[in-house]
Amino acid sequence: KEIALRSHPVIGRVPAVIIETSPENQIRRGIFQVKSNFNIDKYTEQQICEAIRNAGIVGMGGAGFPTRVKVEPNPKSPKTTMIVNGCECEPYITCDYRIMLEWTKQIIAGVKLAKKASGCKEVFFAIEDNKPNAIEVMQQALSGESNIKVVPVKTKYPQGGERQLINSVLKKIVPTGGIPPMIGVLVMNVATCAAVAEAVIEGTPLTHRVVTVTGEAIAKPGNFYVPIGTTVGKLVEHCG
Numbered sequence: 001k002e003i004a005l006r007s008h009p010v011i012g013r014v015p016a017v018i019i020e021t022s023p024e025n026q027i028r029r030g031i032f033q034v035k036s037n038f039n040i041d042k043y044t045e046q047q048i049c050e051a052i053r054n055a056g057i058v059g060m061g062g063a064g065f066p067t068r069v070k071v072e073p074n075p076k077s078p079k080t081t082m083i084v085n086g087c088e089c090e091p092y093i094t095c096d097y098r099i100m101l102e103w104t105k106q107i108i109a110g111v112k113l114a115k116k117a118s119g120c121k122e123v124f125f126a127i128e129d130n131k132p133n134a135i136e137v138m139q140q141a142l143s144g145e146s147n148i149k150v151v152p153v154k155t156k157y158p159q160g161g162e163r164q165l166i167n168s169v170l171k172k173i174v175p176t177g178g179i180p181p182m183i184g185v186l187v188m189n190v191a192t193c194a195a196v197a198e199a200v201i202e203g204t205p206l207t208h209r210v211v212t213v214t215g216e217a218i219a220k221p222g223n224f225y226v227p228i229g230t231t232v233g234k235l236v237e238h239c240g
Contacts, residue, residue, distance in 0.1 A: 048117035055199030061189035082120040086127040089160030093212035110193030130155040162187040
């Protein structure tokens with residue numbers, strides 16, 4: 001529609017592409033499901049990275065960092081260990097918890113794809129200990145995987161921050177001003193992993209995500225699968 005200045009939650013006013021959608025394009029026809037014949041060997045490292053880039057996937061834990069940059073191999077900073085972040089990054093929210101229970105296969109497929117593309121040799125799936133159902137579901141789903149281990153971690157704030165999580169799981173410190181790949185670590189949020197699976201297997205761009213709408217002022221709190229760009233006002237109005 002136009003290119004104009006719009007507010008950004010981190011860096012203030014920025015040039016933005018304004019897209020006007022038609023109502024029928026805002027509705028997704030069902031949720032993506034990983035089929036039983038999923039085979040990681042069908043995809044090369046380059047195919048995975050290109051699919052992630054083309055789908056516009058960014059970190060869905062909050063930072064919004066481009067996932068392709070995180071995943072693609074870098075000879076100067078090779079990654080050896082991947083941590084899957086199943087810890088909620090803020091109190092009250094439960095969106096990651098719900099997708100671990102409901103999108104288990106999608107998440108695991110995304111983990112395997114990101115692991116292959118990045119060159120990581122081992123994976124630790126970190127879940128806070130106040131989510132025993134998610135721990136049990138993931139342990140059962142990963143029971144046959146030798147290099148992906150579920151690691152319960154203490155429920156504390158800000159356990160969902162990648163620096164704190166790396167220290168909790170690996171007892172390693174990311175240098176001040178540095179990033180995890182500097183110490184050979186890749187951290188991926190569970191929702192990001194699910195989006196990776198959909199992008200690589202189906203070629204679907206990232207247009208929707210699960211958000212939690214909750215708090216004492218909300219009449220009907222819950223988790224909702226919504227188009228990116230949905231206003232907070234509309235979500236609050238929907239929940240009462």
